[in-house]
Amino acid sequence: MKKKILVVDDEPSISMLIEFNLKLAGFDVRSVYDGEAVFDMLKPFRPDLIVLDLMLPKMDGIQVCRELRKQNNAVPIVMLTALQDVTDKIAGLDNGADDYMTKPFSPQELISRIQAIFRRTQSLPGAAENVVHEIGRLAVFAEQRDVHVDGKPVELTPKEFELLLFLCRHRGKVLSRQQLLHGVWDYHFLGDTRIVDVHISHLRDKIERNARTPEYIMTVRNVGYKLTGPSAADSSSPA
Structure with missing residues (x-):
């Protein structure tokens, strides 16, 4: 069964690029364009991982992370940020993100990081x-x-x-x-x-x-x- 990835980015060109490459890599992908829409997709789509932009309308990426973890939702999150300031990246990690990437980034590197997360979470102890x-x-x-x-x-x-x-x-x-x-x-x-x-x-x-x-x-x-x-x-x- 394909792993499900929810892409959350309000820039259509970036969202389309990510979705296209993730689908080529064999993932089932859905996209939304604001933070509030994430919670509308949790039950019907049940994502295995979320690619989440930091700067979003209605609810930003930090707020989304914080609310997901408050709900005890442990879905892995890769945060995307256009900000170079390390404090913004650390804020994402502090609020529950598993990883972050700074724009612009290579789609292949994003795929590699996602695959690494899945390898770690799927490995069963012998x-x-x-x-x-x-x-x-x-x-x-x-x-x-x-x-x-x-x-x-x-x-x-x-x-x-x-x-x-x-x-x-x-x-x-x-x-x-x-x-x-x-x-x-x-x-x-x-x-x-x-x-x-x-x-x-x-x-x-x-x-x-x-x-x-x-x-x-x-x-x-x-x-x-x-x-x-x-x-x-x-x-x-x-x-």
Whole structure:
């Protein structure tokens, strides 16, 4: 069955270009031209992914992201922006976007990023992944895709979970931002590594007692990050 993609852009030439190329790549595509129309399409179309422009009439891309996540809708979102300011890109990530691209962009690069997202969300853990990573107060259930802190469930986005699980698999190892970008986002080209920093910040807010003095996700200056924690309580055991 074809994956369904909803394209949201108020510039007809861009919307048509994206839709044309996505259809050539084998996707089922629908287009709408303002933010409010996204919610009219959720039930009848049920998109597997949304390509969402930042600047839209009626409801902008940030508002759409925020409302979707408020409704606990975890549909992957690729944000498009004509703005070069990194704060605008980070705002999209802060409000629930999984990725962003700056206009103008290559349609093939957009397709590559969409395919990478689908590869990550569709991959099913095998028997070796049927483990629980327990590190101090933190427990990550690989197969169930659940995270508990102090025995209480923590809500993570799909991408936040994939990032945390990747860190767990490489616990104690210093990982560069580019390694995380490749391992979690599956990018095979040089990307903007700030996307990693934003998701790390979100994870810290959710799993650390104090995000400013983390006990799990440590920053290694000028390199990247590593997952650490109380060694006495650590184990990786079959679920």
